Amino acid sequence: MSVSSRFTTFLANLTQTDNQLTAGRSRREAAVKVLNAHYYNSTSGTENSKFIGSWAKSTQTRPPRDVDVFYLLPISVYNRYVGRGGNVQSQILQEVKGVIQKAHGATNVKGSGPIVEVGFSTYNVEIAPGFNDTNGRQLVCSTTNGGQFKTADYAAEAKAIADSNKDTNGNTRDLVRMAKCWQNYCSVPIRSFWLEMLAISFLSTWEYKGNSKTYYDWMCRDFFKSLTKKANATLFAPGTWESIAIGDAWLSRAETAYGRASKACSLETEYPYTAGGEWQKIFGTNIPVGG
Numbered sequence: 001m002s003v004s005s006r007f008t009t010f011l012a013n014l015t016q017t018d019n020q021l022t023a024g025r026s027r028r029e030a031a032v033k034v035l036n037a038h039y040y041n042s043t044s045g046t047e048n049s050k051f052i053g054s055w056a057k058s059t060q061t062r063p064p065r066d067v068d069v070f071y072l073l074p075i076s077v078y079n080r081y082v083g084r085g086g087n088v089q090s091q092i093l094q095e096v097k098g099v100i101q102k103a104h105g106a107t108n109v110k111g112s113g114p115i116v117e118v119g120f121s122t123y124n125v126e127i128a129p130g131f132n133d134t135n136g137r138q139l140v141c142s143t144t145n146g147g148q149f150k151t152a153d154y155a156a157e158a159k160a161i162a163d164s165n166k167d168t169n170g171n172t173r174d175l176v177r178m179a180k181c182w183q184n185y186c187s188v189p190i191r192s193f194w195l196e197m198l199a200i201s202f203l204s205t206w207e208y209k210g211n212s213k214t215y216y217d218w219m220c221r222d223f224f225k226s227l228t229k230k231a232n233a234t235l236f237a238p239g240t241w242e243s244i245a246i247g248d249a250w251l252s253r254a255e256t257a258y259g260r261a262s263k264a265c266s267l268e269t270e271y272p273y274t275a276g277g278e279w280q281k282i283f284g285t286n287i288p289v290g291g
Contacts, residue, residue: 001273003214003268006272006288010286017062023123027125028045028125029046030045031118032046034099035049035099035100049069049071052128053068054192055069061177061184070138089148096129097116133151137152138151153237160197161196167203175220186253202223221258224257227257231248231251232248234246257282260278260282264279
């Protein structure tokens with residue numbers, strides 16, 4: 001098995017099926033339709049909402065994860081709560097949770113942190129309710145430290161991925177999907193958002209960026225090597241430039257992945273099946289051993 005065919009099959013195995021994509025969109029519409037009926041007297045399942053996270057960046061993987069959605073609340077809701085005492089952000093989340101519970105039942109709707117999670121059989125939809133600021137960014141509800149509105153720039157986050165992907169001839173989204181597979185398979189305590197930013201940073205200077213899948217074994221190896229040098233680094237969120245400390249809880253797993261990827265790369269030419277076994281220690285059976 002060639003490197004190119006191995007990674008082509010791997011990425012095909014990570015790509016969501018048409019049925020899974022349709023299911024994700026329909027679950028979003030089911031939740032948003034309830035909110036629109038309550039807040040805007042509308043029957044639309046998409047208005048006043050947009051995909052965020054992987055669905056906005058086209059980095060979804062299989063098996064499906066949560067569908068992340070930003071929901072724009074009317075400014076009247078902000079005005080109704082902002083003068084109140086206590087944790088108004090938590091109160092807003094509880095109101096949104098209550099609206100959805102009326103339609104979906106009390107057992108599959110949870111409010112936690114900045115999101116309201118709506119459970120479905122195939123997907124969970126995570127609704128981040130909030131408002132737009134005067135700069136076109138979003139104000140979402142953070143319930144920590146007594147409650148505050150946290151600024152997010154979802155358009156800038158999606159653009160950062162899209163720009164990097166264009167600059168690398170599609171390598172960025174592929175690398176993010178593979179990194180998320182490693183994150184899931186090896187139970188790596190690192191956020192997907194961090195992996196996205198780290199992938200963009202790595203590829204911006206990688207000498208083989210934009211090359212074909214023949215280089216993807218090296219891309220994985222060199223990405224994991226770059227991670228081993230990022231312990232306790234600070235990242236900056238696109239658009240808001242919020243500083244994010246990523247700690248080092250994930251470091252030992254990155255070091256292990258780098259060692260295994262290095263071994264796999266050295267085996268690819270003469271012992272491709274053995275190389276495949278090493279890749280599976282990183283990514284699981286989504287990446288083929290050979291054949």
